[in-house]
Amino acid sequence: MSTRRLRFHAEPFVWLAFSGGGVLAAVLLPVLAFLFALAFPLGWIEPPSHDRIAAVVGHPLTFLVLLGAFPVILVHAAHRFRYTLYDGLQVKHQGLVAVLCYGGALAGSFATLVYLGNALTG
């Protein structure tokens, strides 16, 4: 019993990140995707100047918000895609799938840290 209580379970934390990431993806991502993936490249809205966007992206608050949000959204996506592969496509290599999904989220989180850090204007 005591060893059972001491054992660390990662699953509840992954589910917590899944919920948090689901909310963040639903609330924060639509406007970012609409502006930067569609409206600005296609000229529906005049894109911001480089100075303007560099100031926004390089602001410490942007750094903190996106460094908090992107990794959680990536864990959400990894967790959901893992179960899509298990249940939807009935992929058998469950260990490998988990490693690839969460590994991808981890790599993306690291990239978030590096790219946001490089963009920091201080």
Add this chain to the structure above:
Amino acid sequence: MSDDLLYRRPVSVWWWTRKRTYFLFVMRELSSLFIAWLVFFLLLLIRAVAHGEAAYAEFLERAASPWLVALNLVAFGFLLLHAVTWFSLTPKAMVLSVRGRRVPPAAILGAQYAGLAVVSAFVLWLVTR
């Protein structure tokens, strides 16, 4: 009992194409792939912005290429599917009560759409002002 001793009726990989609700369920779950893509796309934007004016202009130009526009349109559709289904699911997954009274599901739903509107308006103001 070991799992190996249980008989499992084989299920076709295409089980979810047989009913509309199953199909929508799998599409909803697949939104995760497109959400990950959009985060990756935004990371590339951040990288381009950090590299300077020319890299940022090149990023916007590349993002306007037909294949990327098509992919991003599909991804945006999946993102909206995620948002709508996620918002409708929240009142069912989370029962809130204030002073012993249950907060009506419509209020939770409305609060989330209000949150989406406020965040969207703020980001739009921040990057285009």
